[in-house]
Amino acid sequence: MTTIQMQGQTHSGPSTWQRLRTSRNFIALWFMLPAAAFLILFLAYPLFLGVWMSFTDARIGRAGIFVGLENYEWLWGDSIFWLSVFNTILYTTVASAIKFAVGLYLALLLNRHMPFKAIIRAAVLVPFIVPTVLSAIAFWWIYDAQFSIISWSLIKLGVIHENINFLGDDNWARASVIFANIWRGVPFVAITLLAGLQTVSPSLYEAATLDGATAWQRFRYITYPLLTPIIAVVMTFSVLFTFTDFQLIWALTRGGPVNATHLMATLSYQRGILSGRLGEGAAIATAMIPFLLAAIAISWFGMQRRKWQQGTDND
Amino acid sequence: MASVQISDVRKSFGGFEVLHGVTVPIEDGAFVVLVGPSGCGKSTLLRMLAGLERITSGTISIGERVVNDVQPKERDIAMVFQNYALYPHMTVAQNMGFSLKLRGADQNAIDSKVNRAADILDLRQLLDRFPRQLSGGQRQRVAMGRAIVRDPQVFLFDEPLSNLDAKLRVAMRTEIKELHQRLKTTTVYVTHDQIEAMTMADKIVVMHDGIVEQIGAPLELYDRPDNKFVAGFIGSPAMNFLDGTLKVNGGAPYVETANGAKLPLVDAPAASNGRPVSYGIRPEHLAFADSGIEAEVAVVEPTGSETQIVARVGNQEMIAVFRERHPIAPGDRIHLQPRPDVAHLFDRDNGQRLRA
Numbered sequence: 001m002t003t004i005q006m007q008g009q010t011h012s013g014p015s016t017w018q019r020l021r022t023s024r025n026f027i028a029l030w031f032m033l034p035a036a037a038f039l040i041l042f043l044a045y046p047l048f049l050g051v052w053m054s055f056t057d058a059r060i061g062r063a064g065i066f067v068g069l070e071n072y073e074w075l076w077g078d079s080i081f082w083l084s085v086f087n088t089i090l091y092t093t094v095a096s097a098i099k100f101a102v103g104l105y106l107a108l109l110l111n112r113h114m115p116f117k118a119i120i121r122a123a124v125l126v127p128f129i130v131p132t133v134l135s136a137i138a139f140w141w142i143y144d145a146q147f148s149i150i151s152w153s154l155i156k157l158g159v160i161h162e163n164i165n166f167l168g169d170d171n172w173a174r175a176s177v178i179f180a181n182i183w184r185g186v187p188f189v190a191i192t193l194l195a196g197l198q199t200v201s202p203s204l205y206e207a208a209t210l211d212g213a214t215a216w217q218r219f220r221y222i223t224y225p226l227l228t229p230i231i232a233v234v235m236t237f238s239v240l241f242t243f244t245d246f247q248l249i250w251a252l253t254r255g256g257p258v259n260a261t262h263l264m265a266t267l268s269y270q271r272g273i274l275s276g277r278l279g280e281g282a283a284i285a286t287a288m289i290p291f292l293l294a295a296i297a298i299s300w301f302g303m304q305r306r307k308w309q310q311g312t313d314n315d
Numbered sequence: 316m317a318s319v320q321i322s323d324v325r326k327s328f329g330g331f332e333v334l335h336g337v338t339v340p341i342e343d344g345a346f347v348v349l350v351g352p353s354g355c356g357k358s359t360l361l362r363m364l365a366g367l368e369r370i371t372s373g374t375i376s377i378g379e380r381v382v383n384d385v386q387p388k389e390r391d392i393a394m395v396f397q398n399y400a401l402y403p404h405m406t407v408a409q410n411m412g413f414s415l416k417l418r419g420a421d422q423n424a425i426d427s428k429v430n431r432a433a434d435i436l437d438l439r440q441l442l443d444r445f446p447r448q449l450s451g452g453q454r455q456r457v458a459m460g461r462a463i464v465r466d467p468q469v470f471l472f473d474e475p476l477s478n479l480d481a482k483l484r485v486a487m488r489t490e491i492k493e494l495h496q497r498l499k500t501t502t503v504y505v506t507h508d509q510i511e512a513m514t515m516a517d518k519i520v521v522m523h524d525g526i527v528e529q530i531g532a533p534l535e536l537y538d539r540p541d542n543k544f545v546a547g548f549i550g551s552p553a554m555n556f557l558d559g560t561l562k563v564n565g566g567a568p569y570v571e572t573a574n575g576a577k578l579p580l581v582d583a584p585a586a587s588n589g590r591p592v593s594y595g596i597r598p599e600h601l602a603f604a605d606s607g608i609e610a611e612v613a614v615v616e617p618t619g620s621e622t623q624i625v626a627r628v629g630n631q632e633m634i635a636v637f638r639e640r641h642p643i644a645p646g647d648r649i650h651l652q653p654r655p656d657v658a659h660l661f662d663r664d665n666g667q668r669l670r671a
Contacts, residue, residue, distance in 0.1 A: 206367050207400035211414035211461075212388035221413070225404045 054283035060276040071283035080259050081284065084267040088291075090174065091263060092242045095181045099238055100231075102182065103189025108219075110190065111197045121194075128187035136251030139180045143167050143252070167253055170260040177252055177261050181242060188241075189234055196230035197223065228302075236299040240292060264288050316500055317378035317391075317468040318343040319364070324373035326359055333359055335525045336373065341518075346495050346502045350512040351522035351548070358473055360522075361505045365394050365471055377468055393462035394471040398478065399454045401446040401461075408433075408442040411460045432463040435494070452483045459494065470495075472504040476511065488514060509549050513537070521545050538657075543666035546595050546659055552623060555601075555633045556593045557608075558663060563588045570594040570660070574629040576608045579655040584669050592669065595659035598623070601635040603643075607652035608633070612645050626651065 020026045054071055058064030075081045110121055127135065142149055143166035151163040166176045200223065208218045246265040249255065255262035255270065262270075264284055272281015319341040326334040334356045341347050349357040362368040364375055366387030374381050382390050393414075401410050409416075411432060412425040420428075433439045436456045446454055455475060462470055472491070476484045492515050495502055506512055512519045513533045521528040521536065521544070528548075529541040540546035546554045559570040561583055568583035570592055578594045601608075610626035610633060617623075617640075624635045624643060635651055643649060660669040 201398065201400065203396045203398055203400040204402060206365075207394070207396060207402075207461075208413075209367070210365060210387050210392070210394050211465075212417045217417060221417075222402065 050282050051286050051289075053278055054286040056279045058278040058282075060273075060278060064279055067279070071280050072287075074280065075283055075287070080262070081267065081287075083259055084255075084262040084264050084284075085287075087174070087261060088243060088263045088265075088288075091178055091181070091245070091261075092239055095178050095185065095242050096235065096239050098178075098182050099185045099189050099242075100235055102186050103234075104193055104231075106186065106190040107193035107197055108223075110194050121191075124190055125187045127184050128191075132184065132247040133251050135184060136180065136248050139176070139183075140167075140252055143176050168257050170257060173253055173257055173261050177249055180248055180252060181245060184248065185238060185242065189238055192234040193227065193230065196227050196234075200226050232299045232302050236296060239295045243292060243295070244288065316343055319469060319501060319503065320374075320376040321360070321364070322374050322376075324360065324363065324375060325371045326356070326363060326368065327371045332371075333525050334371075337522070337525075337527050339520050339527065339530065341501060341503065344499045344501055346492070346504065346515060346517045347520060348504045348506060348512040348516035348518070349520045349522060350506055350509055351528075353507055354524075355522040356525045357505045357507075357522050361394075361471055361473055361503060364469075364503060365392055366390050391468040392471055393465045393467040393469075394473065395455075395458045395462055395475045397474040399446075399458040399475075401454055401457055403446050406443050406445055407438060407449070407457050407460075410446070410457055411464045414461070414465050428464050428466075429460075432460045435463060435497070436460050451479050452487060455479065455487055456490075459491070463494075463498070468501065470500050470502040472502065474506055475504075476506070477508070484511075491515065510551060513549065519549075521548060523548075539668070540595075540659065541668050543593060543595070543661045546661070546668075550597055552598045552634045552636065554595045554597050554659070556595050556661075557628065557631060557633070558591070558593055561587050561590045561592045561660070567655075572629070576628065578608065578653055578658070580658055580660065581655045583660065587669070591663040593661040593663050593666070594653075595661060596653045597657065598634045598636040600654045600657045601633070602652040602654065603635075603637055603639070603641050604650050604652035607650040610649055610651055612643055612647045612649060615643055615645060624649075 053064070055066055055068060056064035057067045057070070106124060110117070110124065114120070141147065145163060145165050145168055148163060148166060150166075151160070154160045155163070164172060166172050204222055204226075205218055208222050213221065244265055245263060246269065249261055249263055249266050250269070253261045255266045259267075264287065268281045268284035268288075270281075271284060272278050275281075319339075321337060321339040321341070323336045323338055324334060325332060325336055337356070337360060339347070339349075339360075349360060351357050359368060363370050366382070366385065370383050374383055376382065377390060377392070402413065405413065408426075408429050411429045415425045415428060429442070430439070433442055436459060438453070438456055438460055441449065441453060441457070446457070449457065458475070475491070476487050479487060488511060491504075504511075504515065516533055518530065519533055519536055520530050523544050529536060529545045531539075536545055536549045540549060543556065547556070557570070557572055557576075557578060559572040559576075559578065562569050562571055563583050563585070568580045570578040570580065572578065572594075578596075608628055610628045612624055612626050613632070614625040615622065616625070621636050621638050622640060622643075624637070626633050626635065626649065633651065661667065662669055
């Protein structure tokens with residue numbers, strides 16, 4: 001029916017509907033709507049709700065009323081909260097730095113011609129494929145106060161004389177969870193950087209070789225600069241994942257001993273869900289947002305600097 | 316500048332030999348083109364010269380020095396790659412100065428050398444651009460600039476023009492030749508395009524399946540190809556070959572084909588009556604005549620300056636090129652008269668040229 005009506009109108013130039021129907025932007029808008037609806041419903045709305053909740057004194061079973069910045073004021077004076085901030089920054093910085101170094105090294109190694117390359121590449125991915133909780137349970141045994149295989153081996157080798165209390169001592173616990181996180185996170189970094197390495201044309205290395213570059217100079221002047229865009233992306237993701245890590249900590253230590261491994265995410269869960277103080281938990285979670293935005297901003301501006309990647313019209 | 320000597324060089328990948336003993340002498344200052352179909356080993360040979368591939372056996376010398384075990388950077392050569400291999404994150408000036416920077420030259424020296432090369436190649440305006448912002452021809456010039464800056468003993472070119480469009484290719488061909496005439500640096504240039512080889516080279520090396528088929532000046536290869544492969548490879552459109560039997564019994568020798576056509580010759584090897592041969596005649600050496608090889612026209616392709624005719628003789632196809640505009644249409648029966656003084660005679664079994 002619409003078709004007939006429209007044909008009637010074509011005499012006096014195309015109708016608004018017809019112009020819309022052929023407009024690429026209008027069609028694009030329609031195609032984007034379902035995705036946008038999902039994002040708004042399941043991402044933006046809960047986020048907004050969480051931020052709103054942090055300004056209320058909601059508890060489980062009680063809607064709560066607006067209390068302004070009271071939750072934040074309370075957190076400001078809470079030493080456990082600050083400890084969790086410190087832990088999170090330590091955890092993220094140390095784990096990300098090591099993941100980057102080890103991942104890059106592995107990627108360079110895997111990019112060489114070697115026997116059983118495909119199998120080795122697949123093996124590198126294993127820690128990434130295993131469900132976090134499963135690997136956490138394995139680590140739990142590895143770090144067990146009595147049955148730890150590390151302690152056992154070191155005692156047998158005569159390096160130490162008594163078991164290491166991996167998850168019971170503040171610093172050992174921090175080191176242990178950081179190690180577990182690195183083990184889990186390295187494959188993502190390594191495989192993504194490997195993909196980046198493979199986009200570098202081999203003839204660039206040949207040209208550099210003829211230009212007189214040593215292996216280190218080829219890395220320093222060719223590989224590294226060409227890899228920076230993908231490094232920026234992969235490290236942004238890595239930092240975001242590490243900063244918001246919850247599963248591994250919860251399965252290994254639940255934030256213990258004495259909050260020594262509490263991250264902001266685990267503390268938020270403990271306060272908000274287990275203790276039922278939803279408002280306070282939401283405030284802790286909301287406090288993570290500035291850190292995450294800062295991480296994104298750094299990588300964003302890092303990427304903007306690279307003029308050589310951009311189009312043709314910037315002389 | 317230096318001469319290059321390639322002596323009995325072999326190359327195997329795994330157990331598979333791709334170069335079977337190649338010997339090529341290259342004089343100081345010469346422009347030598349390695350030409351051949353893909354897979355003939357020409358690029359491998361060039362890469363061995365550059366030091367990017369190991370030499371399985373034989374020797375390569377640059378100047379007086381055997382370079383088999385010399386590192387690429389110590390060979391004092393510069394290479395222009397097919398895809399240019401410009402560093403995308405460096406400006407034109409940085410690309411050109413990279414090798415000097417690695418050698419630890421100070422910035423003033425680098426700048427003056429880069430500027431000099433940029434003047435030669437007309438790149439002065441582009442020094443601050445990134446490779447992305449350049450056209451194909453400009454990238455090609457930057458790649459040459461990078462080679463010039465190093466002032467090497469030998470320039471190596473690996474199919475440098477094959478990524479350019481036809482018109483630009485012709486222009487760059489001239490430019491490279493001019494550059495060589497100006498710098499007089501020994502140059503080894505690899506291409507699969509025989510026109511490039513013919514127009515640019517002092518000396519052409521025709522390669523095929525890992526061996527050298529013939530080495531010679533362009534016109535020498537054109538006029539006196541050693542074998543059927545070279546005869547068919549050099550020249551466009553390619554030489555026609557007609558199989559037949561050599562007849563030498565008093566009078567002028569000729570070749571008789573299976574369908575009875577008589578192909579004229581000026582002379583022929585003695586005592587070879589009845590020998591099975593291939594008669595080679597270039598398309599431009601066939602005349603439109605009243606007598607000669609009878610052929611049926613299949614396709615007429617006028618290019619303006621000349622007209623190319625594809626015709627069938629029995630079950631064989633022949634190509635003729637006329638500068639005159641004859642009224643010929645597909646389906647016509649015509650006669651093609653070969654010029655006996657420029658006909659070529661090859662042994663039908665081994666393809667070698669038969670000399671009178």
